[in-house]
Amino acid sequence: MIGANRRRFILLLAQTALVALPPAVGAEGLPWSLDVAPQTLMQGQTIRVRIRTGSAPTATIRLLVGSAALRLHPVAGGYQAFVGTSPLTAPGLVTIRVEAQGADGVQRRTRQVRIRAGRFGTRRLSVPPTLLDPKLAAIERRKVAQATAAPIPTPQWRGPFRLPVDGSLTSNYGVRSVYNGIPQGYHLGVDFRAATGTPVRAAQSGVVTLAERLPLSGNIVMVDHGAGIFTTYQHLSAISVRRGARVARGQIVGRVGSTGLSTGPHLHWGMRVNGVRVNPLDWTKDGPLTAP
Numbered sequence: 290m291i292g293a294n295r296r297r298f299i300l301l302l303a304q305t306a307l308v309a310l311p312p313a314v315g316a317e318g319l320p321w322s323l324d325v326a327p328q329t330l331m332q333g334q335t336i337r338v339r340i341r342t343g344s345a346p347t348a349t350i351r352l353l354v355g356s357a358a359l360r361l362h363p364v365a366g367g368y369q370a371f372v373g374t375s376p377l378t379a380p381g382l383v384t385i386r387v388e389a390q391g392a393d394g395v396q397r398r399t400r401q402v403r404i405r406a407g408r409f410g411t412r413r414l415s416v417p418p419t420l421l422d423p424k425l426a427a428i429e430r431r432k433v434a435q436a437t438a439a440p441i442p443t444p445q446w447r448g449p450f451r452l453p454v455d456g457s458l459t460s461n462y463g464v465r466s467v468y469n470g471i472p473q474g475y476h477l478g479v480d481f482r483a484a485t486g487t488p489v490r491a492a493q494s495g496v497v498t499l500a501e502r503l504p505l506s507g508n509i510v511m512v513d514h515g516a517g518i519f520t521t522y523q524h525l526s527a528i529s530v531r532r533g534a535r536v537a538r539g540q541i542v543g544r545v546g547s548t549g550l551s552t553g554p555h556l557h558w559g560m561r562v563n564g565v566r567v568n569p570l571d572w573t574k575d576g577p578l579t580a581p
């Protein structure tokens with residue numbers, strides 16, 4: 290047993306130690322901090338990196354995820370970035386490093402996150418063999434690259450993303466797709482079954498960057514939500530918006546259909562985070578991703 294006085298002394302010591310820690314000082318002489326969430330996640334989830342620099346932005350600041358540099362977007366009181374993961378992201382520890390250069394030298398902060406392998410399962414589908422032509426996938430990649438080339442820097446959303454359709458989830462994120470007996474990679478989105486013509490709504494506000502028919506996605510709408518976040522709505526029977534249009538959260542962007550590489554009426558809902566196709570359901574909950 291530790292006596293009451295001794296306990297009080299230890300408590301006091303602990304408090305003193307906390308107070309005595311020197312504050313982290315940024316390049317502008319202001320305290321700054323690095324916040325990374327979540328610290329343990331499954332493939333498909335998104336990581337939020339937030340740097341608080343106080344009232345003045347730091348002169349030069351850079352973010353490294355592993356060895357790759359990622360663009361930071363200014364937000365009130367600092368900077369923010371989102372790091373997407375997918376079944377193609379290697380499981381294990383990833384180091385997130387921030388370097389801020391100022392008159393008083395370089396300040397560094399690092400955090401480690403653990404990415405766990407998802408257990409996604411497999412689905413087998415039969416499709417017209419002509420749709421498995423790699424040339425079609427190349428056309429899609431080119432169109433998507435154009436549509437994501439100039440992202441809006443600032444987040445256009447507030448609060449969680451909404452589900453884009455009233456329908457039941459029929460194919461989860463990450464499942465291995467086997468078409469006509471040939472493995473074709475992972476299902477990097479979620480499918481909802483709904484009747485043809487069911488309204489499809491923007492999950493969040495943003496600007497339409499793609500609204501046309503593609504060979505595999507069928508009729509597709511893509512919305513730029515800012516900060517490197519894009520959502521896609523695929524296999525639509527009809528498109529209700531034009532490229533360049535600003536859409537509000539919940540606004541109808543199209544109708545459920547079965548165009549492109551599809552075996553029946555459904556909506557494929559996808560999300561890109563700085564080019565990585567993540568699980569959009571991660572963004573429909575209250576949490577760090579959707580917090581102001």
Ligand SMILES: [Zn+2]
Binds near residue numbers: 460476556
């Ligand atoms: Zn799908």
